[in-house]
Amino acid sequence: MNILHTVLEADVHLIKLSRPLQASLAEEMGHVLQEIARQGAKKVVINLEDVPFIDSRGLAALVAGLKILGGAQNLRLAAPQAQPKLLFELTMFDRIFQIFDSVAAATAAA
Numbered sequence: 001m002n003i004l005h006t007v008l009e010a011d012v013h014l015i016k017l018s019r020p021l022q023a024s025l026a027e028e029m030g031h032v033l034q035e036i037a038r039q040g041a042k043k044v045v046i047n048l049e050d051v052p053f054i055d056s057r058g059l060a061a062l063v064a065g066l067k068i069l070g071g072a073q074n075l076r077l078a079a080p081q082a083q084p085k086l087l088f089e090l091t092m093f094d095r096i097f098q099i100f101d102s103v104a105a106a107t108a109a110a
Helices: 023-038 056-069 082-090 103-109
Strands: 003-009 012-017 043-047 075-078 098-100
Touching: 003 023, 012 023, 012 103, 023 056, 043 056, 043 103, 056 075, 075 103, 098 103
Parallel strands: 012 043, 043 075, 075 098
Antiparallel strands: 003 012
């Protein structure tokens, strides 16, 4: 499975991705985020430690997640590898997303 969804607390959900965030995975992640929002999730942490690459569709899915969940205060990104981190910096999305070095730090902030 490329997306693993875990409920950490009543309103904190963890999504772990396990391959590059490209078109097919981006679409699947969009569906997962919509379902989590329908379930009433208040905070979501996306673990990017196993995501070596994010393309434009993947970035668009993350931005859509901001809309679905009601903003950056509800969606946190954790442990991005080098290419995703550079992508966020070059596109200046590092100013929009809350990005943490670890899942523990992102979860604590939630």
